[in-house]
Each structure stands twice: as C-alpha cells, then as structure tokens.
Amino acid sequence: MKKVLVAVLAGGALLTAATPALAQTTQAAGTTLGPYGYGKVRLGMTEKQARATGQIVLKMAAEAGSCSGWDLKAHPSGKNAVGLYISKKKGVALISAPKGVKTPEGIGVGSTMTQIKKAYPNVKTPQDGYPSVRVPGNPKAYYAFLVEKGKVYELSLGLNAQDCTN
Known part of the structure; x- marks a missing residue:
C-alpha cells in the first residue's frame, strides 16, 4: 500500500x-519554540549561519560589545521590539515566540501559571523576575515566561549563558 x-x-x-x-x-x-530553536533558526548559530537560513532580517545593529536585534521574516515583532538577539560571542542567544507559537509541551501566550506549573514542575520564579525553567531535552537552554494577571503575554527561548538580556 x-x-x-x-x-x-x-x-x-x-x-x-x-x-x-x-x-x-x-x-x-x-x-513550536524549542527545544533548540524556531524553524531553521537555532540557538548558538553564528550571525552568518542564522542569516543563511533566509528566515531573519536585521532590525537593530549591534553596538560595541552588544547584541544585534533581528526579526523572523515571517513574524515581524512590531515597533520597539525584536524577535531574536544574536550575540557576537554566543551566536543566537534568545528567540521570542511568534504569535500562536507554543513550546512542545503546549505552553504559549495566554497560558496560565497553573498550566506552566503542570507542564514544567521545576519552574522557578525569582522574587524580582519572571518564571523560567530549563528546557526539557536541551540542558543549555531555558524558557522565560512574562506573566501578567496570571497569564503569559510573552515567551522566549534563551541560552543559559546568553549575554544579551537580563
């Protein structure tokens, strides 16, 4: 057959x-976002490798010692935002989830803290920060969840050792 x-x-x-x-x-x-990237764009790729995917476009050039800001061509992030950061030292360091994209465990914008805790029992929320958790299947990465009124309004995948955002 x-x-x-x-x-x-x-x-x-x-x-x-x-x-x-x-x-x-x-x-x-x-x-899906994770465990290693989004589409052909992977965490740790050099700028040259990421550009070669044809899926990103420069939005903010890097200044001395900083990271450059990019958008996924298919998912522009809008004014005063970028879709991913590329570090001169670490490569693709952080990717923000485009609208409608979820982690392999089903967490995305609109998910509740209860859903996050069920999907990721080891999620930690520092007193002055956002909930985050190591990515299942990729010990070199984490998910960060920006939460307001109990719901995720932004989700990102980052390298544990990234040097672009705090």
Missing part, C-alpha cells in the same frame, strides 16, 4: 496529512 503526502495551503499555513509521525514532524518544525 502506498503512503501519500497531501499538502494544502490554508490561511497561510501548510497543512499536511500523512503518516502520524511525518505530520507531527512537519507541524512541529513551524509551530
């Missing part, structure tokens, strides 16, 4: 129907 891959473009999203594993892999590549 032949297996058929069907692809349909609906509302700008590629929908696939195939074997469950193939469909899941195709979906995960474009709709």
Whole structure:
C-alpha cells in the first residue's frame, strides 16, 4: 500500500496529512519554540549561519560589545521590539515566540501559571523576575515566561549563558 503526502495551503499555513509521525514532524518544525530553536533558526548559530537560513532580517545593529536585534521574516515583532538577539560571542542567544507559537509541551501566550506549573514542575520564579525553567531535552537552554494577571503575554527561548538580556 502506498503512503501519500497531501499538502494544502490554508490561511497561510501548510497543512499536511500523512503518516502520524511525518505530520507531527512537519507541524512541529513551524509551530513550536524549542527545544533548540524556531524553524531553521537555532540557538548558538553564528550571525552568518542564522542569516543563511533566509528566515531573519536585521532590525537593530549591534553596538560595541552588544547584541544585534533581528526579526523572523515571517513574524515581524512590531515597533520597539525584536524577535531574536544574536550575540557576537554566543551566536543566537534568545528567540521570542511568534504569535500562536507554543513550546512542545503546549505552553504559549495566554497560558496560565497553573498550566506552566503542570507542564514544567521545576519552574522557578525569582522574587524580582519572571518564571523560567530549563528546557526539557536541551540542558543549555531555558524558557522565560512574562506573566501578567496570571497569564503569559510573552515567551522566549534563551541560552543559559546568553549575554544579551537580563
């Protein structure tokens, strides 16, 4: 019996129907943040490698010793924001989740603290900071959740040793 891959473009999203594993892999590549990056953009990539993916566009040049700010071409971040930071020393250091994107564990903008704690029992919230947790499957990375009124309004994936944001 032949297996058929069907692809349909609906509302700008590629929908696939195939074997469950193939469909899941195709979906995960474009709709999840983590554990190593988003789409073809991976944490730790040099600026040159990240540009070569064709998925980013420069938004803010790096000043001496700082990081440059970029946007994902398919997901512009709007005024006074960037979609990712690239460090001169560490490479791609931090990627913010585009609208509608979730972690592999199903956490995204709009998720509650209860949902975060269920998905990530080891989540920690410093007294003067935002909840964060090590990324399952990638010990070199963390998720940071910006929460207001009990709900996530921003989510990012960063290198533990990144030098772009605090």
